[in-house]
Amino acid sequence: MRDALITFLQQSLGPSGVLVDGKDTERYCLDWAGARGAEPLAVARPASVDEVAQVMRYCHQHDIPVVPQGGGSGLVEGALPDHHTPELVLSLERLNRIRHLDPLNFTVSVDAGCVLQMIKDAVQAEDCFFPLALGAQGSCQIGGNISTNAGGLNVLRYGMMRQLVLGLEVVLPDGRILSDMRPLHKNNTGYDLKQLFIGAEGTLGIVTGAVLKLGPRPIHSRTALIGCPDVQSVMRLYGLARRSCCDLLSAFELIPRACIELALGAAPALKDPLDSTHPVYVLLEVGASGELDLDAMIETLFSKGLDQGLLSDGVLASSESQAAQLWQFREAMLEGQQRRGLHLRTDIALPISSLDAFHQQAEQLVERLAHDAEVIAYGHVGDGNLHFNVLPPAALSDDDKQALLHDIEEQLFELVAEFDGSISAEHGIGRVKQNAFLGNLSAPQYDIMRGLKRLLDPRGNLSAGRILPRSDGR
Amino acid sequence: MRDALITFLQQSLGPSGVLVDGKDTERYCLDWAGARGAEPLAVARPASVDEVAQVMRYCHQHDIPVVPQGGGSGLVEGALPDHHTPELVLSLERLNRIRHLDPLNFTVSVDAGCVLQMIKDAVQAEDCFFPLALGAQGSCQIGGNISTNAGGLNVLRYGMMRQLVLGLEVVLPDGRILSDMRPLHKNNTGYDLKQLFIGAEGTLGIVTGAVLKLGPRPIHSRTALIGCPDVQSVMRLYGLARRSCCDLLSAFELIPRACIELALGAAPALKDPLDSTHPVYVLLEVGASGELDLDAMIETLFSKGLDQGLLSDGVLASSESQAAQLWQFREAMLEGQQRRGLHLRTDIALPISSLDAFHQQAEQLVERLAHDAEVIAYGHVGDGNLHFNVLPPAALSDDDKQALLHDIEEQLFELVAEFDGSISAEHGIGRVKQNAFLGNLSAPQYDIMRGLKRLLDPRGNLSAGRILPRSDGR
Numbered sequence: 001m002r003d004a005l006i007t008f009l010q011q012s013l014g015p016s017g018v019l020v021d022g023k024d025t026e027r028y029c030l031d032w033a034g035a036r037g038a039e040p041l042a043v044a045r046p047a048s049v050d051e052v053a054q055v056m057r058y059c060h061q062h063d064i065p066v067v068p069q070g071g072g073s074g075l076v077e078g079a080l081p082d083h084h085t086p087e088l089v090l091s092l093e094r095l096n097r098i099r100h101l102d103p104l105n106f107t108v109s110v111d112a113g114c115v116l117q118m119i120k121d122a123v124q125a126e127d128c129f130f131p132l133a134l135g136a137q138g139s140c141q142i143g144g145n146i147s148t149n150a151g152g153l154n155v156l157r158y159g160m161m162r163q164l165v166l167g168l169e170v171v172l173p174d175g176r177i178l179s180d181m182r183p184l185h186k187n188n189t190g191y192d193l194k195q196l197f198i199g200a201e202g203t204l205g206i207v208t209g210a211v212l213k214l215g216p217r218p219i220h221s222r223t224a225l226i227g228c229p230d231v232q233s234v235m236r237l238y239g240l241a242r243r244s245c246c247d248l249l250s251a252f253e254l255i256p257r258a259c260i261e262l263a264l265g266a267a268p269a270l271k272d273p274l275d276s277t278h279p280v281y282v283l284l285e286v287g288a289s290g291e292l293d294l295d296a297m298i299e300t301l302f303s304k305g306l307d308q309g310l311l312s313d314g315v316l317a318s319s320e321s322q323a324a325q326l327w328q329f330r331e332a333m334l335e336g337q338q339r340r341g342l343h344l345r346t347d348i349a350l351p352i353s354s355l356d357a358f359h360q361q362a363e364q365l366v367e368r369l370a371h372d373a374e375v376i377a378y379g380h381v382g383d384g385n386l387h388f389n390v391l392p393p394a395a396l397s398d399d400d401k402q403a404l405l406h407d408i409e410e411q412l413f414e415l416v417a418e419f420d421g422s423i424s425a426e427h428g429i430g431r432v433k434q435n436a437f438l439g440n441l442s443a444p445q446y447d448i449m450r451g452l453k454r455l456l457d458p459r460g461n462l463s464a465g466r467i468l469p470r471s472d473g474r
Numbered sequence: 475m476r477d478a479l480i481t482f483l484q485q486s487l488g489p490s491g492v493l494v495d496g497k498d499t500e501r502y503c504l505d506w507a508g509a510r511g512a513e514p515l516a517v518a519r520p521a522s523v524d525e526v527a528q529v530m531r532y533c534h535q536h537d538i539p540v541v542p543q544g545g546g547s548g549l550v551e552g553a554l555p556d557h558h559t560p561e562l563v564l565s566l567e568r569l570n571r572i573r574h575l576d577p578l579n580f581t582v583s584v585d586a587g588c589v590l591q592m593i594k595d596a597v598q599a600e601d602c603f604f605p606l607a608l609g610a611q612g613s614c615q616i617g618g619n620i621s622t623n624a625g626g627l628n629v630l631r632y633g634m635m636r637q638l639v640l641g642l643e644v645v646l647p648d649g650r651i652l653s654d655m656r657p658l659h660k661n662n663t664g665y666d667l668k669q670l671f672i673g674a675e676g677t678l679g680i681v682t683g684a685v686l687k688l689g690p691r692p693i694h695s696r697t698a699l700i701g702c703p704d705v706q707s708v709m710r711l712y713g714l715a716r717r718s719c720c721d722l723l724s725a726f727e728l729i730p731r732a733c734i735e736l737a738l739g740a741a742p743a744l745k746d747p748l749d750s751t752h753p754v755y756v757l758l759e760v761g762a763s764g765e766l767d768l769d770a771m772i773e774t775l776f777s778k779g780l781d782q783g784l785l786s787d788g789v790l791a792s793s794e795s796q797a798a799q800l801w802q803f804r805e806a807m808l809e810g811q812q813r814r815g816l817h818l819r820t821d822i823a824l825p826i827s828s829l830d831a832f833h834q835q836a837e838q839l840v841e842r843l844a845h846d847a848e849v850i851a852y853g854h855v856g857d858g859n860l861h862f863n864v865l866p867p868a869a870l871s872d873d874d875k876q877a878l879l880h881d882i883e884e885q886l887f888e889l890v891a892e893f894d895g896s897i898s899a900e901h902g903i904g905r906v907k908q909n910a911f912l913g914n915l916s917a918p919q920y921d922i923m924r925g926l927k928r929l930l931d932p933r934g935n936l937s938a939g940r941i942l943p944r945s946d947g948r
Contacts, residue, residue, distance in 0.1 A: 102825060103713070104710075104712075104713055104827040105825045105826040105827040105828075105858070106716070106826070107825070148662065149662050149666075151660055151662075155659070157721075159633075159637065160660065160662075162666070172918060176917075177918070178916070178918040178919065178922065179916070180919070182825075182894045182895070183825045183894065184823045184824070184825065184858060184894075184895065184899075185823065185858050186625055186629065186634065186823045186854075186858065186896070186900055187823055187896040187898070187899060188622065188623050188625075188634075188673055188896075188898045188899060188901065188903075189896055189897065189898050189902075189903060189911055190903055190911060190915070190919075190923055190941050190942075191674055191678075191922075191923050191926055191941070192623075192636075192669065192672075192673055193923070195666065195669035196665070196669075196670075196922075198666075199662055199666055204665075215721065216716045216720075217717075235578065236578075238578075239577070239578055242580070242689075242763070243601070243690040243763045243764055244763075244764040244765075246722065246763050246764040246766055247631075247689065247690070247721060247722065247762075248721065248722075288720040288721075289716070289717045289718075289720050289721065290718040290720040290771065290774070291718075291771075291774060292720055292766065292767075292771070293767075297765075297766070300764070300765060349658045349659065349661055350658070351579045351581070351656075351657045352578055352579040352580070352659070353578040383660045384579070384658060384660065385660050420657065420658075421658065422656065422658050422660070422662075422663055423663065424661070425658075425661060426660055426662050428663075429662075429663060433663075437663055437664060440663075441664070443650075444646060444650045444652040445652065445654070445664075445667060448652065448665075448667055448670075448929070448930070449664055449665050449667070451929040452665055452929070455922070455926070455929055456922070467664050467665070468664075
């Protein structure tokens with residue numbers, strides 16, 4: 001079966017369209033977080049939508065499991081080849097053309113394999129702006145961003161990936177092409193089928209192209225770092241900022257002191273940003289595509305915040321390089337966290353109004369389970385998104401660390417449910433969060449999700465075992 | 475069967491929960507545009523989600539067709555009782571509580587029967603803003619807005635209804651309740667089931683509650699009316715306005731001279747807004763939730779537009795009442811159009827960059843078919859949404875008018891397809907646009923839509939014959 005598949009792929013995709021040797025396929029078995037998938041049947045690298053369709057038709061006819069793959073920056077192991085049943089990896093990396101940029105319509109249509117940064121650069125050259133922004137933007141592909149409904153830094157102002165997709169082209173598990181690539185800002189004609197595939201993590205079809213919604217390019221922006229007395233003040237400052245900054249607020253990030261210390265440790269060139277230390281910090285950004293006095297806007301926010309006792313000190317970047325330096329704290333703290341080795345990484349969403357109470361109870365929970373563990377809780381709190389992470393005591397063995405973090409996660413997720421929160425704000429389910437996810441579904445939710453999977457992938461060969469468990473047949 | 479149904483409804487919903495007499499049920503058989511549905515089996519008026527579920531369970535067991543109904547302002551006859559098979563009308567009007575308003579989280583959770591204006595008022599009292607704005611907001615219900623993915627005046631800045639729904643509660647055709655009412659701004663856990671019901675026009679389930687996303691309340695706004703030489707200038711002015719107005723642009727409406735004349739005729743108190751007449755006008759609005767110099771923003775736009783020859787004259791409202799007067803033109807022109815009797819009403823979406831070319835070719839098309847018909851083409855052109863309407867020659871008989879408008883519509887829709895447009899930007903399909911809609915679906919699109927209907931409404935009893943044709947069984 002594998003030999004016939006490889007022969008077929010070589011004939012239909014040409015020699016550069018298929019990789020077979022372990023040394024060539026290895027990089028498709030690793031993700032950004034260091035997780036490792038099984039060796040795949042092969043890696044197919046189609047260079048056109050028709051080639052994707054051919055591959056899928058063949059696999060459908062011959063009952064071959066397939067997993068699509070973008071830039072490999074997922075965090076839930078959804079795109080790694082399965083250990084249970086050998087899969088064909090279908091990489092979209094050679095589908096990487098910008099098809100059509102229409103600045104007056106504020107749209108761009110692209111192949112799924114385009115790297116996010118490439119799209120951002122291309123539209124910027126035409127005075128437009130594609131707002132999706134995340135750490136992996138230099139390597140992640142737009143097809144993966146769509147399939148995982150990516151979030152990131154600018155969700156507050158521009159929404160998740162779902163809000164930025166106007167048209168979609170998908171190859172279905174049976175090889176048929178479902179396409180509506182009309183660059184329309186409004187279209188109420190029947191069921192909006194593209195919504196099925198956005199955020200479905202590649203389990204219902206393979207995204208091969210999309211029409212993206214653009215905005216006007218911001219010509220100036222301001223970044224500020226603000227020291228606050230506690231999380232509650234941060235959340236009240238958020239309400240103030242939403243109003244004072246007039247929908248021009250593009251980021252509102254919570255950074256606890258512990259993260260500043262991690263960043264200072266990881267990047268010795270950084271200096272403590274404010275004269276004294278503060279329990280928590282806010283990193284915020286405003287931007288505008290026209291002339292406006294952004295400095296006055298931020299100064300008004302500062303002075304109102306001071307008056308109301310919500311902030312203690314702050315710095316407004318006076319140049320782009322100073323702004324970049326403030327943002328460096330966010331990158332460096334992730335680096336610092338990574339260096340501490342094994343840790344619990346969560347991606348929790350909460351009602352913004354419950355964030356402070358959740359944060360307190362979650363800290364108590366960790367304190368109870370391991371009083372010398374370290375909590376690193378930062379996030380896009382303007383969206384209610386908290387990465388409540390835990391570094392285990394360094395003295396523990398790896399096995400003990402694993403066991404401890406497992407317990408903490410389980411109890412944290414129970415707390416999340418009590419607070420009407422979500423265990424995955426932006427990372428998705430994949431395989432890593434499947435058990436916790438399934439445990440919280442109602443019967444109608446499960447039935448409809450299962451029905452959707454059966455409707456679109458009746459043989460269950462596409463990304464099997466991600467989000468939902470394998471269907472009974474396999 | 476009808477008697478048993480009525481007995482059941484009276485027992486489970488109480489006497490005020492069911493209407494049977496023709497004089498009581500008549501208002502549920504008429505819509506805003508004057509279309510008339512058949513007499514229903516009865517009108518059920520459940521007052522709780524559980525009552526909706528009871529009714530649906532009964533109808534599922536007894537194979538009784540049901541059509542849900544909101545405020546009756548639909549334009550495609552989707553909610554009118556069917557002439558083919560008698561239906562039970564299920565009105566959501568008694569489900570009209572605001573469940574929970576959370577200003578810090580910028581969310582409100584509501585019953586589906588809440589009137590849009592009531593929600594807008596309630597959140598405004600807490601310094602928040604629900605942006606959906608449309609002519610029918612004093613009578614339309616939020617459940618209908620969600621089921622039809624309503625658009626309206628502020629889509630440019632805030633998106634369609636779909637973008638404003640964070641949580642949804644739905645009673646399925648079999649009476650089960652599918653609910654996820656967590657007030658979360660981000661949540662990537664599995665397939666996003668609420669997307670299935672938004673815009674499905676009540677064919678897949680009955681929306682009974684929702685969590686809506688709010689923004690900060692604008693504390694000031696500016697409205698301007700601008701005279702322009704032609705449609706092309708309007709579209710270029712749009713690109714300029716998007717940039718100069720920094721994402722604070724909330725409306726950008728195209729109004730041709732003919733509409734100004736219609737408005738002046740319908741509302742004699744109105745005065746021609748500018749000193750001389752212009753072929754086309756733009757009505758635009760900017761608003762902000764914080765202190766900003768909006769006058770300077772608009773003046774910059776005026777002077778840039780003048781420099782580039784995109785506009786000839788304009789007026790900036792200097793007070794709220796003056797702004798309201800400018801907006802009155804938009805209301806009065808609809809009134810004037812309505813008074814002209816039978817006419818073709820379309821709701822076309824196009825790529826913004828094709829709007830001018832489409833407009834020209836469409837005018838030629840009408841000229842060819844009836845050189846004395848009058849074109850009234852206005853719309854939310856910031857979204858590419860054009861209501862390209864046609865008033866037939868007054869001298870024709872009603873039958874001849876009908877036949878002419880039918881021909882014009884058919885050829886217009888062909889032109890729309892050539893321009894990669896949509897025949898329904900915001901009004902939906904219902905029954906009125908079903909034929910034109912089905913004619914343009916690809917086989918995979920049709921199959922998946924049919925599959926979704928079968929998955930969620932296997933007996934085909936809910937809003938049968940809307941969007942999709944009746945299934946084979948009925």
